[in-house]
Amino acid sequence: MSFRSSSADRHAPRTAQASATRRGILALLGVSAAAVAVPALGGCSSGGTKTPVQSGAPTGRAVHGGTVRLAFPGAGAAESLDPTAGQATCDLVRYGIVFDQLFVFERGAARPSLATAAEPGTRGENCTLTLRQDVTWHDGSPFTADDVIHTFRHRASPDRPFPSELSQYFDLKAAEALDAHTVRVPTVRPVGDPATLFAGAGLYVIKDGAKDFTADSTLGTGPYRVTRFQAGVETRLERHAAYWNGAGNAERVTLLSIDDPQARVNAVKGDQADYASDVSYATAKSGVPGTGIQVRGGGEALRTTYGFVLNVTRGVCADPRVRKAIRLGIDREALVRSVFLGFGEVAGDLFGAGAKYFPDSVPVPDRDVARAEELLKAAGATGKPFVVRTAEYEAGLNSSSELFVEQLRGLGLDATLVKVGVNEGFDPAGMKACDALAFPLGPFSLALTYTRSAAYPSLAFPDEELNEAVATAISTTSETERSTAWATAQKVMLDRGNWVAWGRGDVLSVAKEKLTGVEGRESPKYPWLGKTGFVA
Template sequence: MTRRHVLSLIGLGAATAAVPSLTGCSSDQGTAPTVTGAPTGTARRGGTVRLAFAGAGAAESLDPTVGTSPCDLARYSVVFDTLFLFADGEAEPALATAAEVDTRAKRCTLTLRQGVTWHDGTPFTAADVVHTLKYRSSPDRVSPSELSAYFDLAAAEAGDDHTVVVPTLRPAGDPATLFAGAGIYVIKAGTSSFAANSVTGTGPYRLTAFKAGVETRLERFDGYWDGSGHADKIVLLSVDDAQARVNAVRDGQADYASDISFTTAKAGAPGTGLQIRDAGKNLRTTYGFVLNVTRPLPSDPRVRQAIKLGIDRKALVEAVFLGYGEPANDLFGAGAQYYLDDVPVPERDTARAKRLLKEAGATGKPFVVRTAEYETGLNSSAELFVEQLRGLGLDASLVKVSTTEGYEPSGMKACDAISFPLGPVSLALTYTRSAAFETLAFPDKELTDAVATAVSTTSETARADAWTRAQRVMADRGNWIAWGRGDVLSLAKATLTGIENRESPKYPWLGKVGFTA
């Protein structure tokens, strides 16, 4: 498991707009109104839509196994298709219509959608999926797929033109969710390079031009299997700075700016005919810290409980989200299927927290917090978190690093807590991928058994019960300090519609984007 796995888990989405000091900052002045989602009117046919996303500069790639920035992922999702996708927190068919494991749990059979064509007019077949799985699992990849823990991807074979058989390495009771969470974009058989003049996909738009870190140009593919799009052309602008994305919309250079800051939203729409939009409560990003239980203090359950009880979540929410969020209950995955809604937000009890730290011999001991600005406000929240820990009696200090260093294993290993944001990705992805990193994992037998059951069982009732048990462990004694959930905000022209949030609102699906007027 690599740093890229962490970045793809959190959806990257680094926003680099300046964040004001937390001193004296609150939401008392109220928030500017937002519109949830996009207009419901049907988009008219034609036109060019320009959308600005956070990018990765020269590191952007047309290879869908490489990029992790929102601009990369927005591009991949309209040029290529996945086998399964997430919608409303659940796996739904895309290029595959079914994934079934045999009774002995020895193999998984993928049933593929018929009538799909590539942008060059050739038919989509099982050979393309077999090639994709072998390509994705190759050790030559920057980041081989975590599906290799469950399936022998390199041994995948075509049953016929519309079925693929993949041997299993361990029980997988809900393979569709595992495939959806892995985000494997299907590439054409024989593809080994991704030049701008040769890239072909099965998605609703085809690539016509690409310049890393600058822009991507796309044209509608009228042969798309799920109905052709509305806009004639889409232009994706790669703009790292959040304020620059806002300025692009304000100045008419773009129609949409993804992932704007809370400070910008609070100031209101910067022009007539523009809207500040939120993606809805079920798509909020959970902000928190993961305690590194390989270190002495976080390994003590009394220290973990003291931090859960002692932090001021309300102060963090008010200072960071500026009214666009709410306190959280130490669980990641809000909005995902099986998420446990009935776990309350812990009531603050600083007196008990201090007693627990004293009992653990932790009072006055060093406690290092590591942070990088993967989300607007993460660094500021870490500053306030450190102040609160000091107030409880810990000798807390802060290590700020760049987003290129944030999840480097050696740096994480030297810290007691690591800032961590996560959207509503599937619980299977949240729990299995985080467990693969020693510094993020929580080695607890009850948790491990519950997650193993949730992933392997074919019983819906048993799966729901297992995820309930896993989440109660994490809320009760786990190493997550998830303190708040913040809105994912964007700026758009009021007539822009068709923005569809699937995996993450930071890189929405644009296959039906267009203008109502």
Template structure:
């Protein structure tokens, strides 16, 4: 059968880029570049949730960054943390990420045949929809065909690997999906695709009709305001603790903090480093971090379709010449560390032994001079999708000027930040990425001209990592891909910052899966 190229080619839209970085359309307040440094004491944080036994009952209220009227109950549409937090407890996926790798959910196995022409999904038995109907293979087939439809706002990137429209149920708990290119680890691809399973026959979503198989069922929804949920007592993975969950859609990070401070919420997701530095704003409250393996990597992607970034001497000069420590101190305020120019920290097969480049300003200047880049214009594009992206870009521009580049800043709104046409006009683009799988990091970014690094060795390594059924070969291929990016790639990943939240001390059951910015709330509750 014909196979597609090694890299997927989704429709190149701003929404695709947002899906890659796992962000919606909102941002938090940025710290000042003249603020505290990591040399000053930081307020201690608590990693994760309390470990005490949770009690049954109560209502947990959690505030997330939302998308206003654009929020949707259709799990193929929304991208904001509030949308994604809602989807993850109303619906289930076939697989999900935890501890850097795919774990079974509605599917217990995904296997390809010896010719890599079909993937067989084995589904979990005994699962019930919120309306009491049994979950079957027909629901998965409907979901795959729904996601493959050209009518979708953003068709699933799984279509680059699987012929979703041709999926068939061989029995009530088995689905066979033809492949369109060799796939060695289908579970990881399904886990990274945001594939929430919807019931057979579903074509629209409303507060009165939406059902899932997740731990909580929908009872009320108002876009940009709140979602009300009640526990699904027939959930396949044991019942949750809180009887009810309310998700509050709050764009502004400080407003989320105020909601907890004033008793309107029990949890505020994704608070700023400045807020954390000030300490808990009241008794019985905690500043929490998601842990080092779930930090967000901050950096810049160099657009090698433009003259200066296409020169390896220029890329090397920037990697050697920037002051990572200064960036970390100014932006993270002590809640982070320098990075080694690789995205994907925390994912399975991430290469931990790549050192942070040692700064060498003199060599960086020599390389720029040799490339004829000294004094040439160099445009850095940024939007505040993450706390500190804009301030880091300001400092980055200053550092590039000190190296000899005529650097300037193009600061745009979050509605413009990852517009494909706008990105094409810039030499570097500020870019954050959490601990998503390496398959997602390398294949989806390769689909965008402004983000891609067109290197044959890299392409072959990624193709092998995606296609092989051998975990040893896959590990070796990802090692090769990462060494290419560290040595000559177009990523300038300068730091990794904590993902921070504010919570009441007794709130527990916050489980980080895809991203700590929208944790899984299936076991949320309160300790006694």
């Protein structure tokens, strides 16, 4: 699900505001600009027997050897081996096993990868990175600080199609090597938890001097190396036996780019693939597609939160009584039954579930239609136009918006729905003209969730206490202060914010029953495949 740009964004510098683009939201949601929308579910009910869902891979040790074939949504000719360019699901999965990052997200928190530590200065004025010393590139050469410095400068270069958002926090061009495995990076504003920012930036480390990325020239430090690449069709990879975190199980991995979700399932059913990602709830509800095949879920901790962001730059939602009325008046149970079809649960009004610092429990408002109608009447909103905007970034997002509009009409708002394609969903003019935007978000860090949302005027919630709390959470070097600051930020959003998060849904896939090693880590939409293989 990883929003951005606003004159009200007091905890982001003007350089961050200037660099805000639609791509920032798409990256947060995990959707490429070239993505193909999944058909809506049409608001069907959840009656009938639920399809059994496996919550994890089969037990047992994977055997070494063989080929694993996995199907993901692609981006056609726009796919790229350049880890600073591609944003399709297939691109991101590929980057994750060809390259490594300094830090990665796992279960909502930053974990060491190529860097073992990121120590902030006493006042957050710089960051010292300690790098692993046992890492080699696919050509056998050693990984050093020079590679990290080249990566920083490459990502910060103005000629990059998507310059790194890390430039909001770090002076990447001023990074220097203290020795072969230590790098110091100055900050442009205080940073107290640099590992989380690095983990959230999608910073894949490239070899010193690397500029071109072809099947023959692309080198990484990851568990697999590219042997063939055909954009929009397939990528073939072979195991890097000297991988620093232990060689992979499969000898070869083939990534198939298949946009249509049913075609991905059919590829598994027809034995052209061993795994299909992003399976719709309707498909999963219809049952297991064949013998020896499972429907799998990423687990409750990695569910996607579905909801709406209310646009407080427009008159209706600027009134806190209207925001409270919508939260009290919607039927969350009906939304969950209609959209998730048994593969989800109701939620309170916070995004970021699964991330570090997220509350153990979030209250779900009791539905009170009478009170909601009173609040709307007191605010003078009864009968006022209310535009809801949606695009099918996740299966069922459009159908949830249809039901949401019906429920708003029942409360007394003159609600209408605008459906657009994925490429148009976060058009600034379109967002500005709506009162609520359908929004799904996975278990990304709170830093990513709150700073990106604050940077887009139509999504931001301009609140002094919120801005101060987020600024403190980003800048402080104290774990206690950071935890308290995030608690404050989330309390503000629950008390008076502009989020209506109504449910959390499973991220589903279809896989051969003996396939293992497909790890959710940051999100099951983009699994890490470094240990994939088959059990005996």
